[in-house]
Amino acid sequence: MEAEGKDLPLETMALQMGPSHPATHGTIKFNLKLEGEKVLDCDVEVGYLHRGFQKSCEQATWTQVVPYTDRLNYASPLINNFAYVMAVEKLIGIEPPVRCQFIRVIMSELSRIFDHLTCCGMAASELGAITAGFYMIEARELVMRLTETVTGARLTVTYGRIGGVKHDLPYQFAEQVQEVFRKIRSILNDCDRLLARNRIFIDRMSNVGVISRENALSYSLTGPILRSTGVDYDVRKAQPYLLYDQMDFAVPLGSRGDNYDRFVCRVQEIEQSMRIVEQALKKLPPGSIAIEDPRFILPQKEKVYNSIEGLMHHFKIIMEGIKVPPGETYFAVEGANGELGFYVVSDGSGKPYTLRVRPPCFIAMAAFAEMIRGYMIPDIVTTFGMINMIGGECDR
Amino acid sequence: MADESINSQYLRGKLGPDIVEFSSERGQDTMTILRDNLVATVLFLRKDPQVQLDFLTDITAVDYLGRKEPRFEVVYHFYSLPTKFRLRVKVPVPEANPVVDSLTALWKAANWLEREVWDMYGIRFTGHPDLRRILLYEQFQGHPLRKDYPVNQCQPLVSLREVEGTFVDQRSETKLVRLQHQTRRKS
Numbered sequence: 001m002e003a004e005g006k007d008l009p010l011e012t013m014a015l016q017m018g019p020s021h022p023a024t025h026g027t028i029k030f031n032l033k034l035e036g037e038k039v040l041d042c043d044v045e046v047g048y049l050h051r052g053f054q055k056s057c058e059q060a061t062w063t064q065v066v067p068y069t070d071r072l073n074y075a076s077p078l079i080n081n082f083a084y085v086m087a088v089e090k091l092i093g094i095e096p097p098v099r100c101q102f103i104r105v106i107m108s109e110l111s112r113i114f115d116h117l118t119c120c121g122m123a124a125s126e127l128g129a130i131t132a133g134f135y136m137i138e139a140r141e142l143v144m145r146l147t148e149t150v151t152g153a154r155l156t157v158t159y160g161r162i163g164g165v166k167h168d169l170p171y172q173f174a175e176q177v178q179e180v181f182r183k184i185r186s187i188l189n190d191c192d193r194l195l196a197r198n199r200i201f202i203d204r205m206s207n208v209g210v211i212s213r214e215n216a217l218s219y220s221l222t223g224p225i226l227r228s229t230g231v232d233y234d235v236r237k238a239q240p241y242l243l244y245d246q247m248d249f250a251v252p253l254g255s256r257g258d259n260y261d262r263f264v265c266r267v268q269e270i271e272q273s274m275r276i277v278e279q280a281l282k283k284l285p286p287g288s289i290a291i292e293d294p295r296f297i298l299p300q301k302e303k304v305y306n307s308i309e310g311l312m313h314h315f316k317i318i319m320e321g322i323k324v325p326p327g328e329t330y331f332a333v334e335g336a337n338g339e340l341g342f343y344v345v346s347d348g349s350g351k352p353y354t355l356r357v358r359p360p361c362f363i364a365m366a367a368f369a370e371m372i373r374g375y376m377i378p379d380i381v382t383t384f385g386m387i388n389m390i391g392g393e394c395d396r
Numbered sequence: 397m398a399d400e401s402i403n404s405q406y407l408r409g410k411l412g413p414d415i416v417e418f419s420s421e422r423g424q425d426t427m428t429i430l431r432d433n434l435v436a437t438v439l440f441l442r443k444d445p446q447v448q449l450d451f452l453t454d455i456t457a458v459d460y461l462g463r464k465e466p467r468f469e470v471v472y473h474f475y476s477l478p479t480k481f482r483l484r485v486k487v488p489v490p491e492a493n494p495v496v497d498s499l500t501a502l503w504k505a506a507n508w509l510e511r512e513v514w515d516m517y518g519i520r521f522t523g524h525p526d527l528r529r530i531l532l533y534e535q536f537q538g539h540p541l542r543k544d545y546p547v548n549q550c551q552p553l554v555s556l557r558e559v560e561g562t563f564v565d566q567r568s569e570t571k572l573v574r575l576q577h578q579t580r581r582k583s
Binding site for chain 2: 046047050052054055058059090091093215217218219220231233238239327328329330332339341343345347353354356358362363365366367370395396
């Protein structure tokens with residue numbers, strides 16, 4: 001055995017993993033420094049999906065930005081939509097009707113379920129637990145169909161409007177949701193039995209990618225990664241927006257800050273999100289879904305074609321864009337991966353002067369080197385999967 | 397200024413001369429300070445028991461070309477986990493000497509965020525350990541989020557370059573030759 005050991009190379013090896021690697025979903029490159037299979041250091045290269053989001057937004061009118069926000073975190077586009085429109089609404093100083101706020105809560109939580117199912121399902125299948133992976137993808141498909149019945153699209157939803165939402169919930173939506181949640185609960189129950197006490201899964205996830213509480217705070221991590229270290233920070237609880245202060249839900253916390261805790265946090269958040277949706281559907285009041293202010297909301301087509309005022313309002317919004325008073329604001333929501341913030345600066349014209357996104361996965365990727373240092377190459381797959389980096393948001 | 401929070405009065409009292417401007421618009425406190433005082437002020441905000449701004453949410457910049465003097469403003473968003481207080485700190489930076497002190501020693505998150513500001517706005521951070529471009533490539537000319545960078549500007553593709561640290565295994569090539577040689581000898 002000793003003779004064999006002498007032949008192993010002891011010098012460090014540089015290895016580039018990515019930008020297109022089958023085990024990492026997302027275009028990203030790791031410049032690794034290895035000793036055998038142990039990762040000594042990791043330099044993360046991002047930006048392969050950079051498409052000038054902010055520069056494009058500065059050329060578009062306020063309403064035209066909404067489709068761009070779909071492409072940020074494409075696993076939970078509705079949350080991005082609502083975060084952006086709520087930032088602009090705060091700048092204008094308007095508040096949408098109560099029914100619209102309930103719809104936003106429902107759709108945000110459905111989006112969060114979708115995102116967590118994607119993340120957990122992918123993480124499981126990357127570890128070889130293909131069955132659990134496909135079960136979760138099946139559950140995800142159910143949520144996606146719900147999204148499709150409401151918004152008309154699967155990923156590029158563009159459902160948020162400044163001052164409201166695009167249209168109302170479809171007929172018998174609550175019953176559909178109930179049926180879908182019944183199925184998701186049963187699927188998650190199966191996945192739980194497949195994974196929670198699975199020796200291989202626990203060995204690969206537990207005590208891997210550990211980050212301490214102090215480091216997590218220093219790296220400004222948010223979302224399930226921060227909560228897996230035991231820090232109770234959820235924007236929905238800390239600074240409630242929409243109607244989250246009326247909802248009864250818990251914030252699942254971990255304790256060790258490893259991949260397994262992150263996984264468990266996400267799975268438990270799915271259940272909490274389902275609870276929020278059920279409560280919101282029960283309380284959902286009748287009423288309008290958008291404010292009735294022709295300065296911000298496009299008029300009905302009948303009015304556009306049959307009255308001069310309607311035509312003028314339509315023309316103004318399409319040609320000049322809505323007018324947002326000068327000023328600046330920062331608005332944060334709890335995205336699926338952490339605090340998603342929009343810092344919006346307006347100069348009073350029809351276009352955003354500056355529109356900065358605080359991308360949760362970009363900030364989480366900054367901490368990746370800290371998480372992976374000292375672990376093995378296969379641990380990169382699980383750690384990266386549990387950060388749930390979404391290229392569209394990380395690179396913007 | 398009617399909805400001025402307790403914290404804003406407190407900070408005015410404590411930091412009086414260092415604050416260039418303080419506003420509480422739309423329920424959000426914004427403090428403008430001189431860039432020479434940045435690190436000292438931020439350190440105070442972090443340590444002070446009343447505000448305890450221990451969480452660096454975001455760093456970005458705004459280019460006010462032709463609208464404001466000095467041209468740039470670096471914008472920091474702080475949050476306090478214990479007191480749930482949010483504060484925006486702005487640091488004006490002139491175009492002639494776009495340099496700010498780095499906060500990497502205080503928050504590790506500042507590393508990538510400052511790299512992004514350098515990449516996009518060309519503002520340098522003194523004391524930053526590794527101020528490279530982050531979203532764009534090294535050969536990129538200019539800083540795209542400056543207002544005078546044309547939106548439709550094209551840059552030529554960079555030619556392929558030798559990448560440092562690429563692992564080329566010469567043994568596999570010699571092995572291939574040897575195998576071909578062996579098979580030829582057998583047949």
